[in-house]
Amino acid sequence: MSIEDFADFLAREVPKGRIAELGIGFQFKVALRLKELGYDVLAVDWNPASVERAAELGLNAVRDDLFSPKVELYEGVAALYSVRPTPEIVRPILRLGRKLHVSVYILPLTGDTMPRTMRLTNFRGLAIYSTKGI
Numbered sequence: 052m053s054i055e056d057f058a059d060f061l062a063r064e065v066p067k068g069r070i071a072e073l074g075i076g077f078q079f080k081v082a083l084r085l086k087e088l089g090y091d092v093l094a095v096d097w098n099p100a101s102v103e104r105a106a107e108l109g110l111n112a113v114r115d116d117l118f119s120p121k122v123e124l125y126e127g128v129a130a131l132y133s134v135r136p137t138p139e140i141v142r143p144i145l146r147l148g149r150k151l152h153v154s155v156y157i158l159p160l161t162g163d164t165m166p167r168t169m170r171l172t173n174f175r176g177l178a179i180y181s182t183k184g185i
Contacts, residue, residue, distance in 0.1 A: 054078070054080050054081060054134065054158075055080055055081065055084045056174065056175040056176075056177055057081050057132075057134065057156075057158045057174075057177055057179065058080075058081045058084035058085045058088065059084075059174075059175075060156075060172075060174040060175075060177070060179055061081075061085060061130070061132060061156060062085065062088050062090075064130075064154070064156070064181075065090075065129050065130040065154070065156075066129055067088075067089050067090060068090065068091065068127070068128075068129045069090070069091040069092075069093060069127045069128045069129060070085060070090050070091070070092055070093070070128060070129055070130050070131075070132065071092070071093040071094075071095055071125055071128045071130075071131050071132070072092060072093070072094050072095065072132055072133065072134065073095050073117060073131055073132070073133045073136070073140070073144050073147070074095070074096060074117065074133050074134075074136045074137070074140055074144075075094045075095060075096050075101060075105060075112075075134075076096060076098070076101055077101055077104060078134055078135070079094070079104075079105060079108055079110070081132075081134050081158075082094050082105070082110055083108065083110070086109065086110065091111065092110050092111065093110075093111050093112075093113065093124070093125070093128065094106075094110040094111065094112040094113075095112075095113055095114075095115050095117075095124070096112075096114065096115075097114060097115065097116055097117070098114075099114055102114045117140050117143040117144060117147065118140075118143050120143070120147050122147070122150055122151070125147070125151055128151065128153055129153060130153050130154045130155070130156060130184070131144060131147060131148050131151070131153060131154075131155045131156070132155070132156040132157065132158075133155075133156075133157050133158070134158050135158060135159060135160045135163075136157060136159070138163055138164075141157065141159075141165065141166065142166070144157070145166065145168075145169075145182060148182060148184065151184075152184050153184040154181060154182060154183050154184045155181065155182045156179060156180070156181045157169070157179070157180045157181070158177060158178075158179055158180075159178070159180065161178075165180040168182065169181060169182055170182070170183075
């Protein structure tokens with residue numbers, strides 16, 4: 052069970068194309084693995100230093116506020132995902148997924164409670180929560 056297994060799960064669930072990691076922070080392993088697998092990864096964070104580092108690593112990176120997202124930044128994404136998001140940004144992530152009509156996948160910290168509307172999948176020992184696009 053490694054964090055990169057989340058990328059393998061996403062590759063199984065989401066057709067190749069554009070995918071966005073929300074709240075990437077400084078944990079780039081999943082995004083870089085998806086890039087290796089042929090995805091066009093959009094790395095999103097509010098922290099300019101995080102966005103700068105993601106760009107240095109070759110990811111398409113943008114700064115955005117998930118509480119008031121610029122929807123046009125996400126044009127063409129096939130799905131949204133987040134790795135261990137802070138609890139307060141989970142609902143804004145789900146709202147953005149609904150606006151875009153795309154699936155959302157969240158790998159929470161152990162013990163974090165996810166909304167009951169999300170489906171739980173155990174993949175290689177990882178508890179992954181998802182909603183399907185509408």
